[in-house]
Amino acid sequence: MTVKIISLLQHEKKLIHRAISGKREAQKALYDRYAPKMLALCQRYVKDAHFAEDVMIEGFVKVFRNLSGFRFEGSFEGWVRRIMVREAIDFLKKRQFVVFDDTRLEETGVEQPGSDPYQLEALEYLIGSLPEGYRLVFTLYAVEGYKHTEIAEVLGISENTSKSQLFKARKQLQQQLKETSIPYYGTR
Amino acid sequence: MAPVEFEKELKKRLRSREVPPSSEAWQRIASRLDDEYPGQGRSSGWWIGLAAASVLMLAALAFFWERPESLPAMESVVSAPAEEAPVEDPGPEVTSVELISEAEGAINVATSEKEEPGPSVGTEKRVPETLQQGKQGLAAAPVQDASPLADPDLISGLVAGQMDTILATVVALEQVNEPVNDAQIEALLREAQQTIIREGEPEDRSAVDPMILLAQAEEELDQTFREQILQKLRTEYSRIRNSVADRNK
Numbered sequence: 001m002t003v004k005i006i007s008l009l010q011h012e013k014k015l016i017h018r019a020i021s022g023k024r025e026a027q028k029a030l031y032d033r034y035a036p037k038m039l040a041l042c043q044r045y046v047k048d049a050h051f052a053e054d055v056m057i058e059g060f061v062k063v064f065r066n067l068s069g070f071r072f073e074g075s076f077e078g079w080v081r082r083i084m085v086r087e088a089i090d091f092l093k094k095r096q097f098v099v100f101d102d103t104r105l106e107e108t109g110v111e112q113p114g115s116d117p118y119q120l121e122a123l124e125y126l127i128g129s130l131p132e133g134y135r136l137v138f139t140l141y142a143v144e145g146y147k148h149t150e151i152a153e154v155l156g157i158s159e160n161t162s163k164s165q166l167f168k169a170r171k172q173l174q175q176q177l178k179e180t181s182i183p184y185y186g187t188r
Numbered sequence: 189m190a191p192v193e194f195e196k197e198l199k200k201r202l203r204s205r206e207v208p209p210s211s212e213a214w215q216r217i218a219s220r221l222d223d224e225y226p227g228q229g230r231s232s233g234w235w236i237g238l239a240a241a242s243v244l245m246l247a248a249l250a251f252f253w254e255r256p257e258s259l260p261a262m263e264s265v266v267s268a269p270a271e272e273a274p275v276e277d278p279g280p281e282v283t284s285v286e287l288i289s290e291a292e293g294a295i296n297v298a299t300s301e302k303e304e305p306g307p308s309v310g311t312e313k314r315v316p317e318t319l320q321q322g323k324q325g326l327a328a329a330p331v332q333d334a335s336p337l338a339d340p341d342l343i344s345g346l347v348a349g350q351m352d353t354i355l356a357t358v359v360a361l362e363q364v365n366e367p368v369n370d371a372q373i374e375a376l377l378r379e380a381q382q383t384i385i386r387e388g389e390p391e392d393r394s395a396v397d398p399m400i401l402l403a404q405a406e407e408e409l410d411q412t413f414r415e416q417i418l419q420k421l422r423t424e425y426s427r428i429r430n431s432v433a434d435r436n437k
Contacts, residue, residue, distance in 0.1 A: 024218065024221075027217075027218075027221070028214060028218075031214055031217065032214075035208075035209045035213065035214075036206035036207055036208050036209065037203075037204075037205070037206050039206075039207040039208070039209045040202075040205040040206055040207040043207060044202065053209055053210060053213055056209060056213070057213055057216050057217055057220075060217050061217055061220045061221065061224075064217075064221055065221075065224065123194070123198060124198075124201075124202065127198075142195040142198060142199055143198065143199050143202045143203060145199070
C-alpha cells in the first residue's frame with residue numbers, strides 16, 4: 001500500500017514538473033485528476049453550478065500559471081484546494097454581499113448530531129442553506145481545516161468574528177436539524 | 189472551539205465528494221493558457237529547428253573565419269591601385285567624341301580603328317587589356333606581399349639554422365665544462381624563436397603595405413603561432429639530443 005502511494009506521488013511529481021515546463025498533456029492529466037474534487041469544493045462556496053465552474057476554471061488557470069511556485073513541501077492537492085478556496089472567496093466578495101453578523105452569542109453547548117450517513121447528507125443540504133457568512137466560516141473551518149487566524153485573514157474579518165460565525169452556524173444547524181425531525185444525539 | 193465529532197465525518201465526506209466538470213471546461217482553461225503563454229504545450233519542433241539553424245550558422249561562420257584564403261584576397265584588393273595605374277594612360281585616346289560615335293554606329297569606330305591602329309584602338313579592346321593587367325597584378329600581389337612566416341618551408345629552414353646555432357652553443361659550453369641546465373636551454377630556444385620571427389619579416393620596408401602591417405599585427409596577437417615555433421624548436425632539440433645520446437651509447 002505504502003509503495004503504491006509513493007509510486008503515485010512520484011508519478012504526480014513528474015507530472016507537475018512536466019506541467020511546469022508547459023507540457024499541455026501533463027497539465028490535462030493534473031486537471032483530470034483534481035477537477036471533479038475542485039468543482040465540488042467550488043460548489044460549496046458558490047451555489048450556482050455555472051459560476052462554480054467559472055471559479056474552478058479561473059482557479060486552474062492560476063494553478064498552472066503559478067505552478068513553478070509549488071515547493072513540493074505539502075500535498076499538491078492541498079495547494080490546489082487553497083487556490084480554489086481563495087478564488088471562490090474572491091468571487092463571492094466581488095459578486096455578492098457577504099454579511100458577517102458580528103454580534104456575540106453566549107456560548108452554550110451545541111448538541112451534536114450522530115455520524116449516520118443520512119444525517120450527514122441532510123447536514124450537507126442544511127449547510128448549503130446557511131447564510132453566506134456562516135456557511136463560509138463553517139466550511140473553511142469544518143471542511144477545509146482552516147484556523148480562525150487563517151479564516152480572518154482570508155475573509156478580511158477579525159478572529160472573534162470568525163469564532164462567533166462558526167458558533168452561530170453550528171447553532172443554526174442544530175435548530176434546523178430539530179425542525180426537520182432528523183434524529184440527533186446529545187452533547188458530546 | 190475544537191472540531192466536533194460529526195464535523196470530522198462531514199469533513200471526510202465533503203472533501204472526497206466529486207462533481208464532474210463540463211466537457212468545455214478544459215478547453216476554456218487550455219485556451220486561456222494559450223493566450224497567456226503562446227507556444228507552450230505545443231510542438232517544440234520550431235525550438236529544435238531554431239537551435240539547429242543557430243548551430244549551422246555558427247559552424248559556417250567558424251569555417252569561413254578559419255579559411256586562410258580570405259587574407260590574400262583582401263591583400264590583393266589593397267595592393268591593386270599600384271597595378272591599376274596603366275588604366276588611366278589610354279585616357280587621351282578614348283575621347284568622348286569616339287564614345288558618342290560608337291553609340292551612333294559601328295562604322296565610325298571601325299574607321300577610327302583603321303586610321304589609328306596603335307594608341308587609338310577602341311575602348312572595347314583596351315579596357316579588357318588593362319583589366320587583365322590589373323587582374324594579373326592583383327593575382328601577383330598576394331604572392332609578393334605574403335608574409336614569409338606563413339611559408340612552412342621557410343620556417344623549417346630557419347628552425348634548422350637556429351638549431352645548429354643552439355647545438356654549437358651547447359657544445360661550446362660543455363667543452364669548457366660548464367653544465368648546461370634546462371633554464372639555459374629554454375633561454376636559447378626563446379632567443380631562437382625571436383630570431384626566427386625577426387628574420388621571417390620582409391626586408392624591404394620602404395613600401396608600407398597596410399595588409400602586411402595588418403598581418404604582422406595579427407601575428408603579434410596570435411601567441412599560438414609563437415608558441416608553435418617554440419614548440420617546434422623544443423621538439424627538434426629533444427630529438428637531436430636523444431639521437432646524440434643514442435649515438436654516444
